[in-house]
Amino acid sequence: MNGFTASELNELRNQFPALHQSIYGKPLIYLDNAATTQKPQLVIDRITKYYTFENCNIHRGVHYLSQEATAAYEDVRAKVAGFIHAAKSEEVIFTRGTTESINLIASSFGKLLFETGDSVLITGMEHHSNLVPWQQLCKNHNGELLVAELDERGEVSMEQYGKLLEQKPKLVAITHISNALGTVNPIKEMIAMAHANDIPVLIDGAQSVAHMRIDVQELDCDFFVFSGHKMYGPMGVGVLYGKQKWLEQMPPWQFGGEMVDQVSLHETTFNQLPFKFEAGTPNVAGVLGLGAAIDFLQQTDLEKIGLHEMIILNYALEKLKSIPGIRIIGNAAERAGVISFVVEGTHPSDIGTLLDKMGVAVRTGHHCAQPVMTHFNVPGTVRASFAAYNSLAEADIFVEAVQKAVNMLC
Amino acid sequence: MTIQEIQEQIVSEFSVFDDWLDKYNYLIEMGKEVPRIDERFKTNNHLISGCQSRVWLHAENRESKIYFTADSDAVITKGIVNLLIRVFSGQSPEAILDADTNFIEQIGLKEHLSPTRSNGLVSMVKQMKLYAQVYKLKQDN
Structure with missing residues (x-):
């Protein structure tokens, strides 16, 4: 079984009015789904x-x-x-x-x-x-x-x-x-x-x-x-x-x-x-x-959603790893939903601020899990979290945006 | 220069940038030049609450003028603090208390003004004005 086809994903995205807007003149890429997901029209x-x-x-x-x-x-x-x-x-x-x-x-x-x-x-x-x-x-x-x-x-x-x-x-x-x-x-x-x-x-x-x-x-x-x-x-x-x-x-x-x-x-x-x-x-x-x-x-089929998200997440994770200085926080064998990371020489809030200007919504900070931050000895992380409606193209833009932010900050 | 004049200067500096990228690059550069707080003041007492990154702010009173130094672990936050320091440092408590911060909006950083914004710009301004209030009270007594 595979994730969604391009047309299935398109149809799915069309059910979410909030996804079809621009932020600072750029298409919104919403990767803060672990905080809250967008709502489909039927809800x-x-x-x-x-x-x-x-x-x-x-x-x-x-x-x-x-x-x-x-x-x-x-x-x-x-x-x-x-x-x-x-x-x-x-x-x-x-x-x-x-x-x-x-x-x-x-x-x-x-x-x-x-x-x-x-x-x-x-x-x-x-x-x-x-x-x-x-x-x-x-x-x-x-x-x-x-x-x-x-x-x-x-x-x-x-x-x-x-x-x-x-x-x-x-x-x-x-x-x-x-x-x-x-x-x-x-x-x-x-x-x-x-x-x-x-x-x-x-x-x-x-x-x-x-x-x-x-x-x-x-x-x-x-x-x-x-x-x-x-x-x-x-x-x-x-x-x-x-x-x-x-x-x-x-x-x-x-x-x-x-x-x-x-x-x-x-x-x-x-x-x-x-x-x-x-x-x-x-x-x-x-x-x-x-x-x-x-x-x-x-x-939409929950099993298919899970599979689709896993494909996007793993794709983004592998691409992120190629950014010099990046440190993925949390490398469990079984992972779902989120990627947390920090980049050497930068503060998560700086990266989050710059990603926001590029239309990419992520969460930065301690994610209401301060003991986890203490355990990994970081002030906080940048967290990208995925949902059914995210695409590989969005993952590409996200990783490029992180690279661009790092270039600006380092 | 008066607070008003410095604000106008900053607005004019930012007016040459037509996209956000240049603006933030400039802010990041300013962050690297912030008048650094003495390490011994980087304590919890000098931390500003309401910021996702840590911001330390120190004030000193010399000849009826207030001088600020600061630091933060986030560079954009430092850039914003530096802007505020440029505007308020070396001014009298009265001038600081009377000043508005409209220039933030004028240079297109309005989104940082929201009280819930994690970089705590509002908290920084509040803290600077609080210092001014304290020094003014000391002077008046």
């Missing part, structure tokens, strides 16, 4: 349609619009469950995004299971959003945050990971793909190792759902979290998948309307799953937009 249209014709509050109205919108909202829950191969729709909780999903678990799962001295095991490549909640949870329980360190290629040492599991952390929380390095963690193996020690596992899928097929049952992860906006969907909506056995036991983390069953002035009984975790009016338009994004991914 934009779905949100517009909701606010134009369908707007109303869900789950409580007896009137027509409310019932239609409730049905559409719940259809997306089933669609998400199918997309990640969850056993049941009730295992899908809508949140504001990956960060909120992780905070929900840290708060609720923390209340359920954490006692003084308990620890959480993460890796040295976590995004701050899969680090700080656990660090704080551990601190609050006088426990230790256990960290599986990275080697010089940016891979987790499995031997050390195994040893840390023997310290019996209450939870393992690891990213599927590093947003700063592109490392794809061997999560199936890591989950199995944790389960062999009776430790549940949370997978941060923010950087993986848009690039590969996810099957939470096959992975056997206990929690899987991701954001809509990094998978062609809208901002402000995300997913927390959790195994029913955990979600049933976990206490609610926010209180209010929607999540309750019976309320008197002094007592409340809570609604069942998934509603007990969705207090207040949800982001209905966002959820419907997320549903459209899943339609887009399925229509």
Whole structure:
């Protein structure tokens, strides 16, 4: 199987209005997809349609619009469950995004299971959003945050990971793909190792759902979290998948309307799953937009997208390596989505500024993963991240632009 | 020269460039010539927050005028700091406090003015004005 043909790619790009614009008089080359992807027309249209014709509050109205919108909202829950191969729709909780999903678990799962001295095991490549909640949870329980360190290629040492599991952390929380390095963690193996020690596992899928097929049952992860906006969907909506056995036991983390069953002035009984975790009016338009994004991914063929991106990424990576003084940060055997680099004698922000003037949008800085920067002893990196709509021609322009920036700076 | 005159001079220097490349090359050259901060002042106390690259800024008061020195680990940022130093260094606290920075827009570096911009130009101007405020208060007392 190959990536997209030229005509397929052209057709795909035509679905994204934002790609067809000029920046400083140059065609936009958008390589900041790990931060957020652009949105296809069908996602934009779905949100517009909701606010134009369908707007109303869900789950409580007896009137027509409310019932239609409730049905559409719940259809997306089933669609998400199918997309990640969850056993049941009730295992899908809508949140504001990956960060909120992780905070929900840290708060609720923390209340359920954490006692003084308990620890959480993460890796040295976590995004701050899969680090700080656990660090704080551990601190609050006088426990230790256990960290599986990275080697010089940016891979987790499995031997050390195994040893840390023997310290019996209450939870393992690891990213599927590093947003700063592109490392794809061997999560199936890591989950199995944790389960062999009776430790549940949370997978941060923010950087993986848009690039590969996810099957939470096959992975056997206990929690899987991701954001809509990094998978062609809208901002402000995300997913927390959790195994029913955990979600049933976990206490609610926010209180209010929607999540309750019976309320008197002094007592409340809570609604069942998934509603007990969705207090207040949800982001209905966002959820419907997320549903459209899943339609887009399925229509376009996720497997083909992954393959296409891999071709572009490897092509750009090889070309970049020919630039004198370049140092690729993160050289894991399994990589997806991003290339991070620095160039000797230059600062990432200088390169980013010059690339911007050439119409190339990349991210510079620490990518919300400061410990990763410390590990590689760099102030930050330049990060190019790829999506379904990027082309080999764009990779060429990107690498030429980097070379031009380096020539100016050195 | 007054702040206004220096700003006009800079605007006129930049007016000869008709494309961004020359403009940034000039900025990079200026970055290499920034009045360097004494190494002993390159401490966290002199770091300007809000910049993706690190920027250190130091101010000294001599005969009622403020003199700035700076450094950064990013050369374009240094070029921008150098522009600001050219404009503000050697001026009185009052003149610095009263000055606007319209010249940044006029030389086509408007995109660096956004408060969220990672090079923190806004933070640099704010820090320079803060120094001016402090020296003015000291003088008034």
